[in-house]
Amino acid sequence: PGVVPSSVISANVVSPSSTGPSSRGTKVSWVTGLTKSLSNRFSLTAFHNDLATGRFMVIKIPSTTARHYINRFSYGYTPALRSAVAKAGGGREWFNDQLAHTKVVDTRADAMKAWFPYLRSSSRVRQSADRTGKRNGYELSMDLVRWTILRRMLSNRQLFETMVEFWSNLLHVPANSDGWMFRVSYDTTIRRHALGKFSDLLVGATMHPAMMVFLDSARSTKQAINENHGRELLELHTVGVGAGYSEAEVLSSARILTGYHVETWQPAAQVYHPDRHWTGPVKVLGFKSSN
Secondary structure: OOOOOHHHHHOOEOOOOOOOOOOOOOOOOOOOOOOHHHHHHOOEEEEEEOOOOOOEEEEEEOOHHHHHHHHHHOOOOOHHHHHHHHHHOOHHHHHHHHHOHHHOOOHHHHHHHHHOHHHHOOHHHHHHHHHOOOOOHHHHHHHHHHHHHHHHHHOOOHHHHHHHHHHHHHOOOOOOOOOHHHHHHHHHHHHHHOOOOHHHHHHHHHOOHHHHHHOOHHHOOOOOOOOHHHHHHHHOOOOOHHHOOOHHHHHHHHHHOOOEEEEOOOOOEEEEOHHHOOOOOEEEOOEEEOO
């Protein structure tokens, strides 16, 4: 960039390079000598070299506070997001609007679900499509992945999408796991509770057939208890290894989850068998039950 006149610095604007458009791509420059207080208070303006026209375009750069919200709770700065933040009155105001995600108009992103018809189908229909060769299970799983990525890119509900990703990571079930036919339903459960109470989300995710298949509680019975899900519920999904629970409490956690069976062949279903459920007193940290 060329020398920036003091008048430009005081106006919080950067002059483009006097050498003309760059053949190597985007050229963005901004004032480096501004104090933090000025950066917090004012939006900078940068000049972007448009490769299509060879002309410089002025691009508004949000204030430091607004950038913090955008970086933490969106998937990247776009003209649409810039307009939304400005319309709301700033980063914090935009964040507050995003919390009421159902009120955020999202027509374009919502319409994209129609690109993947089986995302609207039941677990049994998806399973049947795989069994009959209409669409194999891997492609059905990838439909969910593709739709998820598109929503992150294009949705106006950026805070909501980042929270869906956050909870999907904490309460992880792979898209192409053995219970893949239930995975769209599991995503719906995550989305239903993404900005709600964690206790509701935890129960919904823990008891969901996709999670039970993934962590092996789907065939855990009083005669053959599988501890995997009970252990992960404590270690990964909630309190963590530093909480001080014992192996006996891990066993109690697993005993609580016994008796559920998930059919992943045909037809897809989740069934509770009371006669396979372990009964008796259980204790997990501060929780006690006759079970």
